[in-house]
Amino acid sequence: GLIVVEAGAALLAHQGREVTNRDLCRFAVLGWATELLQACMLMADDIMDGSVTRRGQPCWYSREGVGTVAINDFLMIEMYVYKVLKRHFGQDPFLPWLIDLFQETTFQTECGQLLDSICEKVADEELTLSRWTLLAKYKTAFYSAYMPVALAMLATGIHDREAFDAARKVLILMGLYFQAQDDVLDAFASPDVLGKIGTDIVTRKCSWVFAHAHELASEDQKRLLFSHYGKCAVGSEGELAVKELYSQLKLQEVFSLYEEETMGRLQELRQEIEKAGLPWFIFEAFIAKIKGRSR
Template sequence: MSSSLSSSTAATVSSKEVSRQRFVNVFEGIVEELTSILRSYKMPQEAIDWFQKNLNYNTPGGKLNRGLSVVDTYAILNNTTADKLSDEEYKKVAILGWAIELLQAYFLVADDMMDQSKTRRGQPCWYLVEGVGNIAINDAFMLEGAIYEILRRHFRQDSYYVDLLDIFHQVTFQTELGQLLDLVTADEEHVDLSRFSLDKHSFIVIFKTAYYSFYLPVALAMFMSGISDTRDLEQVKNILIPLGEYFQIQDDFLDCFGTPEQIGKIGTDIKDNKCSWVVNQALLHASSEQREILDKNYGQKDDEKEAICKKLFKEMGIEKIYTDYEENIVNKLKQEIDKVDESRGLKKEVLTAFLNKVYKRSK
C-alpha cells in the first residue's frame, strides 16, 4: 500500500515539474522577444545584458502560482487540462501568466527597496546585488513596461486586448493603494498601535494582495476564453477577493505561529511592526494590562520582546480565534461558490480549485 502511495506522490511531483518547466520555457522566449525590441532600438549590448539579468534575476525565481493559475483556469474553462493544450494555445495563455509574474517582479523589486529588505527568494534583493543600488528603481519600471510590450506583441489583434490593458492598469493602481496604506500605517521608525485596525488591515490585504494574486489570474483566463460579461466578472470577484483576504490572514497567522521549517522563512511581522491580522485581533481583545505589554514590546527589533508578544498572543487564544475564523470563512465561500451561475461559461470548479489550494495550507 505504501509503495503505491509513494509512486503516486512521485508521479504528482513529476507532473508538477513538467508543468512548471513548460511554463518556464515560455519565459525564455519572452526574454528573447524583449531583447529583440531593445536591439531594434539599437540599444548598446551592455544595457541589453543588464535588462536580461534584471528579467532573469527577478521574474522566474518564485513559486509561479499566479502565472500557472492563469493556465490552469483557462484549461478548466475550456474543458481540458493544461497538458492537452496545443503549443500555440498554451504559449498564448502562458504569456498572460508571465505578464502577472512580471507585475509581481515589479512590485517586489520596489517593495524590497522601500522595506530595506535583505533577501528575497533565498538570494540578495536586487538593489543589494553588486553594482545595482538605485538603478533598481528604473529596473522596476522596466519590468512593468515589459508587461505592455508582450501584451502588444501577442494580443493587439484580439477583441479583448483593451480588457487586458484595462485590468492590468486598474489592478496595478489598486495594489499601489494597498502598499501606500501599509507604508503609512506601519512605520517601523515610529511604532503607534493606535494607527492599526481590522478595517485598515482588510483594505491593505485586499488591495495589496487579493486583486492581483487571486482576481487577476482568473479574469485574464476568462477574457481569453471569451467570458467577459460583467456579471461573471463580479461573481468571481465577490468570491476571490474574500478568498485572497483569507489567504493573507492565514499568512499573518503562519508568520507568527508557524515554524521556519514549516513556512520556509523566519517570521518577522512582530519585529517589523506589521499591521497584521494577529496583532489587530490582540488589540481588539486586549485588557488594559495586555495593551500596555503590546505597546512596550511590539514592533521592536528585539528577540526577547518578540517572544513576549508571541507568549501574549498564545495566552489570549489567538490560535482559537483564527481556527474559528477559518472554518467560518471557508463555509461562507463554499456557499457562495454553490450559488455561481454557470450559464455563460463560468465554472464553479475554477473557484473551488483556488479554495482547495488555500484551505488548511501550512506554508
C-alpha cells in the same frame, strides 16, 4: 501564473471548446505576465519594508552591487508586462481589456501598499481589523486572486459583467484569506519553512494577527503589545514578548475558526458562480492550492 493556465483550460472545457496547444501557450504568456507583475511588486515591497530575504534568498536590492538600482529594475520589469502583452496579443480585440486589467490591478495594489506603508505613522488604536481588511483587499486580493482568473475569462471570450462581479466576490474573499495566512505564517512559522524572515512585528504592520490581538487583549496585555510592537529588532526580547502574547491569546486557534468560517462563506457563494455561467471547479482548485499552505 499557473492559475491563469488552469482557469483558462477549465473555462474552454466548460464552454465545450477544445483546448489546443496554442490556447495553453497564450494562457501561459498571461501567466508569465502575471508573474512579472508580482515580481516587480515584491521587489518594491522588499525595499520599502527593509526586508532581508525573499523565498530563501537575499532580497534583490540587498545584493552586492545592486542597491538603489533595484528601483529601476522593478520599473523595467513592470514595463516588460506590457511588452509581452503587445507582442503576443497585439492583434486580439481584447488587448485593451487586458491592458486595463493589469493597469487597474497595479493601481489597486499600489493603493494597498500605501495603506500598508503609512501604518507606522498611525496611532496604535488605528491598527484595527477594518483597516487590515481594506489594506489586504487592495494590497493582495486583487492581484493575487482576482486578476489571474479575470485574465483567463477575458482570454476565453467572457465579457459579461455579472460573471466578473460573481467571480470578484469569491476571489476577493479568497485573497483576504490568503493575506491572513501570510500574516499568521509571518508571526508563527520558522524562517526555514517560510523562506524569509518575518518582519511584521518589527516594522509595525497592521497584520491580521496584530489586529486580532488588539481586539482580544486585556488592558495590561495591550500595554505590553504597544510597548514592543514596531519598537524592537528581529530576534530581540521585544519581538519574542509579542510572539509569546500571540500564543497566550491563542491566535492560531482563532485563525483556524476564521479559516473554517471563510470556507463556509465560499461554499455559500457557489450558487452565484454557477448562475453566472462559470464552473465552480476553478474556484475549488484555487482553494485547494492555498488552504493549509506552509509558506
